[in-house]
Amino acid sequence: MELAALQQASDQPRGRLSELVERLVYPFRRGEPPEPRPATGFYTDTTVCIGCKACEVACKQWNQLPSDGFIWSGNSYDNTSELSATTWRHVKFIEQFGEGSSAERGSMDVTVSDHNRWLMMSDVCKHCLAAPCHQACPTGAIIHNEFENVYIQADICNGCSCCVAACPFGVITRSNMGGHSHKCTLCYDRQRDGLEPACAKACPTQSIHFGPLDELREMAHNRVEELHRRGVPEAYLYGDVASDTYSELHSFYLLVDRPSVYGLPDNPFNPWLHMMGDYVRSVAGGLAAIGALLVVVVLLRS
Amino acid sequence: MNLPVTKAPAWHGTIAWDALLNGMATGLFMAGGVSELAAPAIFTPVAIVAYPVALVLLLIDLGLLVSDLGDPLRFHHMLRIFKPRSPMSVGTWCLSIFSLPLTAAAGLSLLSEIGINFEWARILAVIVGLPFGFGSAAYKGVLLSTNAQPGWRDARWMGGYLTNSAILIGCAELLLLSALIGRAQATAILRTAFIVLLVINTIPLGLLFADLQPTHARLYTHGQQWLVGVLMFAAATIIPLGLALYSDSFPFVVGAVIFLLFGSWVIRFVYVKIPHTSLI
Numbered sequence: 001m002e003l004a005a006l007q008q009a010s011d012q013p014r015g016r017l018s019e020l021v022e023r024l025v026y027p028f029r030r031g032e033p034p035e036p037r038p039a040t041g042f043y044t045d046t047t048v049c050i051g052c053k054a055c056e057v058a059c060k061q062w063n064q065l066p067s068d069g070f071i072w073s074g075n076s077y078d079n080t081s082e083l084s085a086t087t088w089r090h091v092k093f094i095e096q097f098g099e100g101s102s103a104e105r106g107s108m109d110v111t112v113s114d115h116n117r118w119l120m121m122s123d124v125c126k127h128c129l130a131a132p133c134h135q136a137c138p139t140g141a142i143i144h145n146e147f148e149n150v151y152i153q154a155d156i157c158n159g160c161s162c163c164v165a166a167c168p169f170g171v172i173t174r175s176n177m178g179g180h181s182h183k184c185t186l187c188y189d190r191q192r193d194g195l196e197p198a199c200a201k202a203c204p205t206q207s208i209h210f211g212p213l214d215e216l217r218e219m220a221h222n223r224v225e226e227l228h229r230r231g232v233p234e235a236y237l238y239g240d241v242a243s244d245t246y247s248e249l250h251s252f253y254l255l256v257d258r259p260s261v262y263g264l265p266d267n268p269f270n271p272w273l274h275m276m277g278d279y280v281r282s283v284a285g286g287l288a289a290i291g292a293l294l295v296v297v298v299l300l301r302s
Numbered sequence: 303m304n305l306p307v308t309k310a311p312a313w314h315g316t317i318a319w320d321a322l323l324n325g326m327a328t329g330l331f332m333a334g335g336v337s338e339l340a341a342p343a344i345f346t347p348v349a350i351v352a353y354p355v356a357l358v359l360l361l362i363d364l365g366l367l368v369s370d371l372g373d374p375l376r377f378h379h380m381l382r383i384f385k386p387r388s389p390m391s392v393g394t395w396c397l398s399i400f401s402l403p404l405t406a407a408a409g410l411s412l413l414s415e416i417g418i419n420f421e422w423a424r425i426l427a428v429i430v431g432l433p434f435g436f437g438s439a440a441y442k443g444v445l446l447s448t449n450a451q452p453g454w455r456d457a458r459w460m461g462g463y464l465t466n467s468a469i470l471i472g473c474a475e476l477l478l479l480s481a482l483i484g485r486a487q488a489t490a491i492l493r494t495a496f497i498v499l500l501v502i503n504t505i506p507l508g509l510l511f512a513d514l515q516p517t518h519a520r521l522y523t524h525g526q527q528w529l530v531g532v533l534m535f536a537a538a539t540i541i542p543l544g545l546a547l548y549s550d551s552f553p554f555v556v557g558a559v560i561f562l563l564f565g566s567w568v569i570r571f572v573y574v575k576i577p578h579t580s581l582i
């Protein structure tokens with residue numbers, strides 16, 4: 001068939017007024033919400049990560065994210081430094097070379113001390129069950145989609161940055177290009193087509209596991225038990241269950257050192273736990289002032 | 303690895319001006335409204351000057367708020383939902399609704415200046431506007447304290463201070479307008495109210511300062527902490543109080559209001575900048 005004979009799917013060109021009206025009206029349109037599907041997420045086993053960055057590259061490639069430039073970070077093999085609006089996966093490198101280590105002695109043989117190790121962790125949005133970014137978002141751009149993943153509707157976000165301020169993990173970032181916030185979508189487009197996320201697919205060591213959350217949790221607990229049996233008693237899961245101050249994470253981790261070593265908060269805190277009290281104090285402060293003003297005016301008016 | 307975990311939002315000096323102008327606009331409207339409703343014979347002539355000034359201040363503030371968005375042309379997306387759990391959503395709705403009775407009150411005030419008097423309508427607009435003006439002032443501090451940023455997340459009294467301070471600033475502006483148009487009785491009453499409110503405001507300011515003491519200790523040297531504390535309390539409280547107590551003459555009223563505004567701006571600027579200054 002001739003290309004020209006195919007039905008054109010693009011919108012008809014609009015006039016200026018019609019374009020303006022469309023811009024004003026379309027955010028208020030509501031579509032049918034999709035049927036809920038089993039909750040999915042990530043379980044990342046940091047003990048098998050080899051720092052190859054295949055996940056970073058796969059994410060960039062699938063989501064057509066631009067390069068961050070050729071920057072020498074000076075921090076181990078890390079060259080993207082942090083999660084950002086254009087880096088939705090970031091492999092962290094933590095060098096733990098103790099006193100008297102081969103590295104300090106100038107030796108090239110870094111295997112001589114048991115205490116020397118390199119921790120690697122592929123970091124991503126935690127897809128928090130009660131996500132502060134979602135709670136903060138005033139436009140409703142951030143939603144929990146049918147897979148219970150935290151998803152930003154890019155055509156709705158207006159770049160107010162409330163989500164950036166709210167995220168305790170420093171994940172979400174406002175882009176300088178376009179001014180909207182971006183982060184991992186948990187490959188929503190791929191999931192809808194029955195594919196696994198690009199990063200998990202690319203991971204050669206199966207450090208990144210993707211799947212239904214109950215399966216992931218079971219797999220992760222088995223792995224922790226196995227590591228304990230094999231002489232790694234410090235292995236534990238971060239974020240698989242809720243704490244007193246934070247919900248469970250739908251992207252949780254197996255770690256072998258304190259969370260802060262990996263650049264994660266030791267005790268994540270959901271700021272919304274304070275909100276009602278803060279409103280009460282705010283209203284009380286205002287009412288006290290209005291009351292005082294009123295008393296002075298009433299007492300002195302005659 | 304001792305890097306900050308959170309990312310600071312791109313809220314800079316504009317937001318400090320926004321926090322000040324928000325207080326100036328909402329505070330002036332509320333101080334004018336409350337005074338007028340309590341003693342119309344004394345305060346109506348001052349209030350009808352105050353409402354148009356409050357509207358101008360609010361328009362500048364809204365301009366700053368919109369321009370600070372990553373995509374200002376999408377400002378109206380804020381109004382596609384109302385989300386009580388999002389302080390920004392609460393604030394945007396309060397400000398948007400507040401702007402309507404404020405515009406009505408300001409317009410009717412200007413009409414009354416040229417002899418077209420719809421006093422009942424203006425009073426109605428003021429009554430309708432008061433709760434939304436209050437909401438517009440009250441959300442700001444909660445927006446700054448309900449997030450994960452170092453310092454802000456500990457500032458339990460940010461909202462208490464900013465809302466209290468908005469009324470104080472509004473009273474100061476009303477006092478200045480009253481003195482400017484030569485309303486002696488209103489000026490005398492407002493001067494007393496100003497002094498009382500200045501004293502009361504030291505309570506939430508002190509509590510906020512105590513909340514942020516660990517943050518100050520982390521960000522500043524001992525000497526700098528003293529400087530910040532003295533600058534805040536001196537400019538925003540002690541100097542305006544001294545000037546207002548010393549004399550009721552016009553230059554002293556102007557001086558007191560200018561120092562209060564300057565001190566209030568310094569406090570907002572220092573606290574808005576905290577996440578950008580933080581080391582961890």
Ligand code: SF4
Pocket residue numbers: 125126127128131132133134150166167168169170171172183
């Ligand atoms: S990690 Fe941050 S950006 Fe991701 S869902 Fe949680 S709060 Fe939102």
Ligand code: SF4
Pocket residue numbers: 133136137138139140141142152156157158159160161162163164174180181
């Ligand atoms: S920047 Fe966008 S996604 Fe983030 S809170 Fe604002 S509107 Fe929502």
Ligand code: SF4
Pocket residue numbers: 058059060062063088089124183184185186187197198199200
């Ligand atoms: S799930 Fe998709 S968007 Fe998220 S980090 Fe992996 S590849 Fe990137």
